[in-house]
Amino acid sequence: MAYAITQTCCNDATCVSVCPVNCIHPTPDEPDFGTTEMLYIDPRTCIDCGACADACPVDAVFPVDLLSADQAVFSDINAQYYEDNGADHTWGAPRFPRSGPQGSDELRIAVVGTGPAAAYTAQSLLRSTSAEITMIDRLPVPGGLVRYGVAPDHPSTKKIGDSFAALYRHPRLRAHMNLEVGADVSHAEVAEHHHAVVYAVGASRERTLDVSGEDGPASISATRFVGWYNAHPDVPPDAVDLSAERVVLVGNGNVALDVARILLSDPEELATTDIAEHALRTLRRSRVREVVLLGRRGPRDAAYTRPEFRALSRNPDLRIVVDDQPGVREAIDAAAPGDKAALLDGVPIESCEQRCADKRLVLRFWSAPVEIASDGSVLVARTVQRERVQLTSEQDWISAGLVVRSIGYRSAPLADLPFDEATATVPHRGGRVVDPVTEQPVSGAYVVGWIKRGPSGGIGTNRTCSQETVDSVLDDAVAGRLPVPSGSRRAFTRLVRRRKPSAHKFT
Ligand SMILES: Cc1cc2nc3c(=O)[nH]c(=O)nc-3n(C[C@H](O)[C@H](O)[C@H](O)COP(=O)(O)OP(=O)(O)OC[C@H]3O[C@@H](n4cnc5c(N)ncnc54)[C@H](O)[C@@H]3O)c2cc1C
Ligand SMILES: NC(=O)c1ccc[n+]([C@@H]2O[C@H](COP(=O)([O-])OP(=O)(O)OC[C@H]3O[C@@H](n4cnc5c(N)ncnc54)[C@H](OP(=O)(O)O)[C@@H]3O)[C@@H](O)[C@H]2O)c1
Ligand code: SF4
Ligand code: SF4
Incomplete structure (x- = not known):
């Protein structure tokens, strides 16, 4: 008996790092990882230890003989991947997580957004540094599209929200909800109180078809339709007929x-x-x-x-x-x-x-x-x-x-940051925001998730994406390239209270 990965896999590769025989592929180091629809277990190598099933945040992994009738097909799908691609389970060179510089307890990092990209970024920063993290979101409840996008009939996928929820109990993390950067507070104000600001603001707008009647009374975007069934605060209850x-x-x-x-x-x-x-x-x-x-x-x-x-x-x-x-x-x-x-x-x-x-x-x-x-x-x-x-x-x-x-999402420009209208993303190198005119990094500003890569890829793809951005933040911290903020965390909280009394902390 072997284990098999099934439909809800969101490609976060958590299972890859716990498998003792390296039989889950493609791994984040392999070229196919960027385009694969899911990960697969090689049944000939799997030793049935169950570690992947324990680690999977969305309950996507099961022993083959316990697959339900409608999931049974995944036994063949996992095996077929290795028929088509061959199997090389040799280990690559070991990689060690990047850790923060000495004195990183004095670092303060703001993460704007609370969706998957923000959550993976905050998790990684909390694990590898002793920095204080401030999370900020314009919505009243954290989770981004995990809360307001994933369909309600996908409860296993929504479970990943439970692993993100633990973040808000961390003593070094503070979350300000109902606070919009660019409207309630400016980038400069956030930056004045933090060494680095990581934007994980996703893609909240919709692409347009540019056909006549697109905005007519019987035409609605999927962004709005999804928001309607997920009780998004921007979408009224009567939005759909x-x-x-x-x-x-x-x-x-x-x-x-x-x-x-x-x-x-x-x-x-x-x-x-x-x-x-x-x-x-x-x-x-x-x-x-x-x-x-x-x-x-x-x-x-x-x-x-x-x-x-x-x-x-x-x-x-x-x-x-x-x-x-x-x-x-x-x-x-x-x-x-x-x-x-x-x-x-x-x-x-x-x-x-x-x-x-x-x-x-x-x-x-x-x-x-x-x-x-x-x-x-x-x-x-x-x-x-x-x-x-x-x-x-x-x-x-x-x-x-x-x-x-339902023709895809599109990011909105952020006040005071460069924006590429053609790709609807913020120009960056390795997650560092780059000024397209000077080609120089914008000191202390970073991007992650859909605002960085564009609106495609499942929840888990934001995990590897966030690792790249966190590595850039930490490289800059070690090299002394982060600006030194003039304001304290307490001063930022006071500013928020003054500016937006209805903003609230999330714990
Ligand atoms: C409808 C839908 C369903 C999906 N279902 C699945 C699924 O079942 N499985 C799967 O693997 N993937 C799914 N995905 C893909 C997945 O949701 C995305 O990969 C992921 O959410 C992108 O993460 P993100 O953090 O970049 O953006 P988001 O999740 O959108 O998070 C962005 C956050 O930033 C906040 N924000 C934006 N602007 C500001 C601002 N100026 N100030 C403060 N806060 C701000 C937003 O309120 C939001 O909370 C789905 C996507 C969509 C659109
Ligand atoms: N695992 C899950 O359950 C889940 C659920 C929801 C979303 N997601 C992920 O979230 C991401 C976004 O999903 P999405 O469905 O919004 O985007 P998407 O996968 O990019 O699909 C967009 C669709 O719109 C079409 N389209 C784009 N412009 C068009 C135009 N001008 N006229 C006609 N058709 C047009 C595209 O056609 P072309 O293909 O021809 O461009 C495509 O069919 C994807 O990566 C998706 O996998 C995952
Ligand atoms: S969701 Fe993550 S942990 Fe679960 S099977 Fe897919 S890649 Fe592995
Ligand atoms: S059951 Fe164990 S050996 Fe098999 S794929 Fe999962 S972690 Fe690897």
Whole structure:
């Protein structure tokens, strides 16, 4: 018997460091780590010690013979990875965590944000230095997208929040919630009281489609829809109207799958989760029967990850069909094993126009919106690619009553810091903020997470990302490159109290 990693893996690689036989790959040192959808255990080398299962923060690891029926497929998926990639379990050179300079107890570091990137950064700084950490978040509750993004029907993933929650009991950490840097306090004010400021502010905005009618009454972004079912304070309880029978979801990434599941799930199942009460009430009255997921590319280039699609397709209460577009059958039939299109093998191919008695999710490929009407209908252009050139052919209307635009997130510029509009990230080298004009580091300013890398990657990818930024902070501390703040931590707390009486400490 061996162990296997399953759907909820968020790539944080905690298991890699506890495995005594190095049989979990790709490791953060291996090239595939940056693009892998999950990690895999080599069943031929695993010695069943169970250390990985104990260490996994999201309960993704199980002994193969205890896998539930819908997770059983992961036994083969783990083994297949080693068939396809070979197995090299030799240990690389040992790496020792970077530690803080002598006198680091005098260091004060501010971390702006409390999402995964901020939490991994604070954990690492607390472990490797004796610095004092100030965390700041504009929202009243910490967690970032773990609290306000991860779908309520993913309770195992949300569990990672428990490991982050321990941070707020640490005697060297203080968290100021309901306080926005750039609005309530400035970067200069935070920097005046800390040796370094690490921005982990994520990507709170949405990308835009730039089509006519995008901001119409029956069109909403996934950012807002997700915030609605997660009780985000910026989204009112009546933000979503589910009185239409058909919803068009633009984009086919994992967020689109989350939204589709919430729209089509049995509300009584959702009632057992921490979904917002107002969302549950609306979902109980929902008339939605069909969700059409529009991908602008073909089935092999769908943006959802394999584990998330497999989980969705094993849901016995959810009927999934592929819209019968020209070429789609051929693309699925021709898919090699491991190709994303092969996930659709056996999924019925039906016309989107056919009515269906059951609730269903329709996957429509090569389709991009051109116009959104005020009633929620969408004019869609079918796109084909020939010799890398994107050609648009016929257009047709999909009649619908709501459009959810799930085409990705976008970071907002931060006052007083450089920002690259093209990538919507803060320019940096190894996490050090860099002025694009002088190409010199902005003294004492760092970035981590989605504001550094852009809005992609699961929760765990922020762990390796934060290690790079923390190493840069510590290198600068050792080299004496950090500015010396003029104000104390107590003075910062007084400033916060004066400036924003409704800001509160989180313990
Ligand atoms: C809808 C959705 C669902 C997801 N589900 C999963 C999943 O199931 N599994 C998975 O592995 N990954 C999931 N992800 C990806 C994962 O959530 C991200 O990788 C991760 O949250 C990015 O971390 P971050 O810390 O950079 O940003 P965030 O988590 O967004 O945290 C940023 C924090 O900064 C705060 N902030 C922003 N600006 C300011 C400011 N000016 N002052 C003070 N505070 C500020 C915000 O309030 C927020 O708390 C999901 C992503 C989305 C969008
Ligand atoms: N593990 C989980 O459960 C989970 C859950 C949610 C999110 N996440 C992670 O969070 C990250 C963000 O997810 P996401 O779904 O927001 O983003 P995403 O994976 O980048 O998907 C965005 C989708 O929007 C499409 N798109 C972008 N611009 C478009 C345009 N102008 N017109 C039409 N379509 C357009 C993209 O198409 P193209 O592919 O053609 O660009 C893609 O299908 C991802 O890394 C995701 O894996 C993970
Ligand atoms: S979530 Fe982390 S610890 Fe759990 S299996 Fe995935 S990489 Fe390993
Ligand atoms: S059970 Fe033990 S040997 Fe097997 S993958 Fe997990 S940590 Fe490694």
